[in-house]
Amino acid sequence: MTQQTAPPVVEMTGISVEFPPVKALDGVDFHLRPGEIHALMGENGAGKSTLIKALTGIHSPTEGTIRVDGVERRFTGPADARTHGVSTVYQEVNLCENLTVAENIMLGAEPRLLGGLHWRAMRREAATHLKRMGLSIDPASSLGSHSLAVQQLVAICRATVGDCKVLILDEPTSSLDSDEVAHLFTVMRALRDDGVAILFVSHFLDQVYEVSDRMTVLRNGRLVGEFVTADLPTAELVQHMIGRSMDVLEAAEHVVERAGRPAGTTPLLQVVGLGRKGSVQPFDLDLYQGEVVGLAGLLGSGRTELARLLTGADRSDAGQTRVAGKVARLRTPRAAMDLGIAYTSEDRKGEGVVDGLTVRENIVLALQARRGWMRPLPRKQVDELVASYIEQLGIRPANPEALLRNLSGGNQQKVLLARWLATAPQLLVLDEPTRGIDVGAKAEIQKLVADLAVDGMSVVFISAELEEVLRISHRIAVMRDRRKVAEIDGGGATMDQVVDLIAGGGAA
Amino acid sequence: MTNLLRHHLFWPVAALVALLVANTVASPSFLAITVRDGHLFGAPIDILRTTAPLLLVALGMTLVIATRGIDLSVGAVVAVSGAVALSYISSSPDPDSPGTVLTAVALALALCLLLGVWNGFLVSVLGIQPIIATLILMTAGRGVAMLITGGMITTVNSGPFKVLGSGFWFGLPVAAVLAFGVFAVVAFVVRRTALGMLLEATGINPSASRLSGVRSKTLTWTVYAASGLFAGLAGLLISADTMAADANNAGLFIELDAILAVVIGGTALSGGKFNLSGTLVGALVIATLERTVTVVGISPLVTPLFMALVVIAVTLLQSPRMRERLTAATRRPVATTPPEPQPAARPDSTEVKAR
Amino acid sequence: MTTSAPARASRAWKIPTRLDRRYLPVVGTFVVLALMLVVGGSRYDNFVSPAVVSNLFINNAHLIVLAVGMTFVILTGGIDLSVGSVLALSTVVTAALLQAGWPTAVVIPLAVGAGTVIGLAHGVMVHYFQVQPFVATLAGMFFARGLCFVIAPESIAIDDASFVSLASWVQIFGGWRMSSGVLIALIVVGIGFLVLHFTRFGRTVYAVGGGEQSALLMGLPVARTKVLAYVVSGTCAGLGGLLFAMYSRSGYSLTGVAMELDAIAAVVIGGTLLTGGTGFVLGSVLGVLVLGLIQTIITFEGTLSSWWTKIVIGVLLLIFVALQRVLSLRRT
Amino acid sequence: GNETGGGGEPAAADDGVITLGFSQVGAESGWRAANTKSIQDTLTADNGFDLKFSDAQQKQENQIQAIRSYITQGVDVIAFSPVVETGWDAVLQEAKTAGIPVILTDRAVDSDDETLYESFIGSDFVKEGEMAGEWVVEQYDGEGYKAVELQGTTGAAPAIDRKEGFESAIEGSDVEIIDSQTGNFTRAEGKTVMEGFLNKHDDIDLVFAHNDDMGLGAIEAIEAAGMTPGEDIKIVTIDAVKDGMQALVDGKINYIVECNPLLGPDLAEVAQKVIAGEEVEKRIVVKDEAFDQAAAEEALPTREY
Ligand SMILES: Nc1ncnc2c1ncn2[C@@H]1O[C@H](COP(=O)(O)OP(=O)(O)OP(=O)(O)O)[C@@H](O)[C@H]1O
Ligand SMILES: Nc1ncnc2c1ncn2[C@@H]1O[C@H](COP(=O)(O)OP(=O)(O)OP(=O)(O)O)[C@@H](O)[C@H]1O
C-alpha cells in the first residue's frame, strides 16, 4: 500500500527548534509520503509535538527547511497550513467548548447562504462527518457538554473537513476506547487509500503496529531513524525510543499482587446508593485497604462521573458514604482530601495542570493546600520531594522551576500524578492517569500503583485501555449507561468476559 | 545586558528613571533632599508621600487581580473611610484626643473591611462577575460616603489625626512609612507563606485548584476583604493629607491608577502570577508622572494626551513582542548541548502485548 | 461492540432541549426587566406608557450602539475602556467641523472614522504587541480625551441646518416616538446580530473568546478577528458619538466620562461573560434598557437626594444582578 | 398640584401649589451640596411648592431624560443647572411646546433662541475672575508679583470663565502668571499641584485658585514646605465656603470672591412670578460679594455653608 516511489508530500530537513536553553529538536529530518500512515514515535518530551508544531508554523525552526509538495514553505500558522492542505489535530483538544459541535467541525469551511452562514446545511454536513467517525451526537449541542473523548473525535472530524493532503494526528487515541479506536482506524485507512498522507502519534505500540506503514523515531530531540513498520520488531522499536536494550523488560503482567482482598476488615470506603440525577444512577461500592479497583466501561458510560462523586468533585444527591466506618459528607474535593481521598481528573488541561506555575509548585500544590497557607512546607523539604518525584517518574526537563505549560503533554501528566502521590492519600482515584504517557513511564506508573497498593493505599483506576485495567486491578466494576452493572474479581477475569459485560451481553 | 533587559522590572524602572531625569532637567533641584527639624524634605519625599495611598490600593488590587478578579470599588471605599473617620472625629467632643482618633480609625477600617467582605461575598459565593459585583459598591459606596458627610466636605482639626497626613516618623512622612510598611509586611507574608502560590493557582486554573483542595472561595473572599481594608487605610491617609473628607472626590479614579500600577508592574490582568515589587514600581511611576506634569509644566489641555503617550510607550516597550525583538537583538548564540541529562535509572519495561 | 453506537445515540437525543442553557442569562435579564416595568408601573402613574418606553430608547440610543461594539470586544475576551472618550471625541469632532462650516456629509464619516482609527490602534496594540486590552484601551481613553481638549475644551453648539434636521427627525405613531438616533441604533443592533450569528467573523469572535489558543490551532484567523473586534467597537463608539451629538446637538470634551462602565455593565448584565465566548448582542440591548430603566425609576421617584440616588442605583443593580443570577442558575 | 395625567398642558397652579421639577448637575462639590440644600429648603410645601428633584450625576443624557420626564409628568415649572452649556435646544423646545416654562440656575445655556427659557439665575463666572484679578492688581501692581494658577476641571465652564476673567483683569499690570495647572477643584489635587509648583519655582508670590478647596489644598502644601500662607505667598480664591472664610479670617487666604450657591430664594421668586404670568428678567445675576479679612470676620458667624 505504501507508495515507496511517490515523492514525499512533506519533506523536513535539518529541523532545529530551540526554547532556550532547551533544544527541543536538533537537526531532524522527516519525510511523509502520500498514501501512507506514518507513525512518529518517541518518549515523552522527545519532540514529537514540537516537530508537528514546527511543520504547521506554530514554532519557527531556527534551522532547516520544510517542503510541502516540493515547494519550500514556512507556514505562518495552522490557518496557513490548512489552506495548503495540512490539517492538524494537536495533542490537547483544541476546540471551542462554547461553540456547537457543528461549528467546531465546520468553521472555516462553513456552507453559506446569501453570504452568511447556512446553519441548517452546516448542521447537516457536520452530522455526516460525525457519522463517518461513528458518533451520533446532536451537532447543535454545545461542545462543552461532551466528554473529552467525544471532543477528541470531533477534533478529528474537523481535521478531515475540506480537502486535506496531509492529516496530522497528535495522540488522537489517548482517551478513546477500543471501539472508537477501531472506528478511527477505519476512517484513517480510507483516507490513506484516497492518497492522504497521515502522520500519527501514539504511545500505544499495538495501535501503531496495527495502523501504520512506516515510522520515524525521535529521541531527545534527535532523529533515530525511519523504519518500515513491518520490518521493525517491537523490542527494537522500544530500544530505539528509550535508547537502551530491553533486557530488563519484565512482563508487566504480574505487577499486582493478586492475592484476594483482605476479607473481614471493614472497608476503607463504603458507598451505598450514591448517585446524582442526570449523571450516575445510584450504586454501591466497597473499597478495601490495599486494593486496586478498576472501572471498566465504554466511552460515556459514566466512569468519570462515578469517580467524581466518590471524591467530592461533584456533589451527590442520593446515598451515603462511609469512610473507615464513619459517615462522611464529601461535599467538596477538600472535604474528601481531608479524609485522605485524592482524585486526578481525566481533563488534564481544564482541571489538572495549573499551567502558569512551575513544576515544583504544581507538585506541592495539593499538599500545600491541605496544610493551609499559613504553614508553608519548608523549602528544603519541597526540593527533596520534588526532586524525588522528578526522578521517580522521569519528568523532563528535570527542572523544578520550568513552567508547566512548557512541558510536553506526557510530562505534564506525570507532574499531576506526582501532585497526588505527594499527598500520600489513603484512597487515590486515578482517572486516565496514563493518558499520553510513553511506554516506559506507563509501565513504571502501573508498577507504582501496584507498589502503593501493597503499601496499603487503595486505588480506583480508570483507563480507556481495558487491558491496563485488567492487568492492574484486584476487582473490576463494570459501568454501562451510567449504571454500575457488575463487579467481578480481577484475578479471574478475562478480556472477553469484561468486554461482554461492557457491551451489555453479560449478566446485568 | 541581556539579563538586565529581560528582567521584568527593567522597563518600569527605566520609565521611573526617565521621569525623574525629565523632572531634574526641568527643575535642577528636583532630587535635592534637605533636612529640616530632623525631617526629610524635597520632591522625592513628596512623591513617596503621594504614592502611599495609591500603593496601598494597588497592593490590594494586585492580590485581587491575581485571583482573576478586579475591584472597582476601591475609590468609593476610600471615600467611605475618610467620611466615617472625619465625621466621627468632628462630631466627637474632643477631636484632639488620641482615643477619639484611634476609635475613628478603627471604625473606618472595620467598616471598609466589611465592605471588602461584601464584595468577596458577591464574587465568591454568589458568583457574580467581579467587575459588576464591585461596580455595585463603586456606585453605592460613594453615595454612602456622601450620606455620611451630607455632601459637604467635612473638615476637622485634630492633632493626632493630622500626624497621619503630615507627621514624620524616622524623618520620613508617616503616610509613606505606614504604606510602605504595610506593603512590606504583606509582601513578606504572601511570599514567605504559601498564600502567594495558592492565590496564583486560583487565578490560573480555578477548577484545577479546587480539585487540588485549594480553598479558592475563601481565598477569593480574603483578597477582596484585604483590598477593602487597604483601600480604607488609603482613605485615611488621603483625608488626613488635607484634613478633609471629600466624599465626591476622594479616591476618584484611584481604581484606574491602581490597575495601571499593577499592570505597569508586570502583572497580567488575566490572573495568576503576580509581582508585588512591580506594583511598587508601578505606583511610583504613576505618582511621579503626576508630579512631572506639574514640574515640566504641561498644559492641562494636553495632560491626558501626555499621560496616554507615556502609558503607551511603557506598555509597548514592555510588551512581549518588543521584548522578543530586543532580546533577539542581544542574544548570545544558544549552547547546543542536549537539554538535560538522562534520568538516572529508568526501568526498561513496556507493555507491548497485543490486545 | 456494534451495539454501543445506537445505545449512545438514543441517550444523546433523549436529553431534552427545552431551553438552551446559553440563553438563560438573557432570558433572566428579560424577565427581570419585565418585572421592573411591572413594579414600576404599579408604583408610579404613567410609568408604563409609550412615551416612557420611547424615551428609554431615545435617551439610550448612543449607549445601545456602544454596547453593541463592546459586546464584540468582550466576546473575544477583551475589554474596551475607551468608548466613553471616543464618543466624546466624536461629538467634539462633529461639532468642531460643523462649526468650521464643513458639510454634514463629510463630517459624519470623519467622526465615525475617528473611532474606527482609534479602534484599529487598539487592535494592533492588543494583538500584535500583546498589550493587555485593559491597558491598551485605557491609554486610548486618555488619548481620545486628550485629543478632545486639544480640539476644543469648551462645549460647541451645533446649528448646522442639515445636521439639525437629521437630528430632529422623529416619527410618531400613537404615542410611540422613534428618533433618527433610535433608528440608527436599532439598525446597528440588527447588523451586530447578523454579523455575530451569520458570518464567519462573528463565529470566530466567539471562538476566540472561547479559547484564543484553541481558535488559533483550529486554523481560524485570530489576528484579523481580534483586531476587527476592536475596530468594530471603535467604530461603534464613533457612531455613538455621532448619535450623542445628534441627541444633544453639541460637542463637549467632558461628555461620556465613565460611560464605558455603563456600556460594560450593560453588556455584562445582558448575560455576556467578561471572560469571553458567551453572550448575545440582544442581551446587551436589554442590559442598556435595564440601566435606562433604573435611571427612569430614579427620576420618577423624584425625591431622592444626590446620595440616595447613587445608593439606589447600586441597590437596584444588585437586586438585578442577583435576580438574574438566581434565574440563570436554576439549570440542572 | 401633583398632576401626572397625560403630559401636554401644564397643570396650572389652580390649587396654589407649584410643582417644580429641578434637575441638579450632580453633587460634585460642597458648593453644589449647598446649592441643592438651598433649593430643597426653599421650595417646600410650606412655601407653596411641590419639588421634584433629580440628580443627573454630571451626565447630560440624564438631565435631558429628567427634563423629558418632567414634561411627561406635566410639572408646572422646570428648573435646572445645565451640565453643559450647549445642546439644550431640542428638549427645551419640547418643554416650550408643552407650555412649561423653564428657569436656568447657576449655569447658562448657549442658545440663539432666548425664548426657550424664562430666566437665568446665576453668578457670572467671568466677573468673578475679574473681581479676583482686579483686587490683585489693586493690591500688588508694581511689585512684579509672580502668580500661579490652580485651574478647575479642564473644560468646565467655571474654570474657563474664571481663567479668562482673571487674565483680562491683570492685563496691563506687572502681575505675571508663571504657571497654571488643573487641580480639578479638589483639595487633594490642589495640594499635590501646589507641591509641584513649589518644587519647581522658588519665587512664587501669589496663588490664584479657581475655588476655595484648591486654595485650602495649596495652604497645606505651602505650610508643609515651611512657608506661611497669606504672608510669604498670597492666596486669592473664589467661592467663599465656610472653610475658606475661616482660612481668610485666620489670615491664610488673602481674598475671596463669593460665588453664591443660595439660589433657592431667587428661584422660588422667579418661579412664582412666571406662574403668575408676570414679567421676569432674562438674566438675574446673583450678587456676589468679595471678602477681605475684615469682611470675612464679620460674615463668618452667619455663614450658612
Ligand atoms: N513552549 C515551550 N517552551 C519551552 N519548552 C518547550 C515548549 N514546548 C516544548 N518544550 C520542550 O520541548 C521538548 C519536546 O516537547 P514535545 O511537546 O515536542 O514532546 P513530545 O514528544 O510531544 O512528548 P509527549 O509524548 O509527552 O507529548 C520538551 O522537553 C518540552 O519541555
Ligand atoms: N457517544 C456519545 N454520544 C453522546 N454522548 C456521549 C457520548 N460519549 C460520551 N458522551 C457524553 O459523555 C459524558 C459521560 O462521559 P464520562 O466521562 O462520564 O464517561 P466515562 O465513562 O468516564 O467515559 P470516558 O471514557 O470519556 O472518560 C456524558 O455527558 C455523555 O452525554
Ligand SMILES: [Mg+2]
Ligand atoms: Mg506531544
Ligand SMILES: [Mg+2]
Ligand atoms: Mg472518563
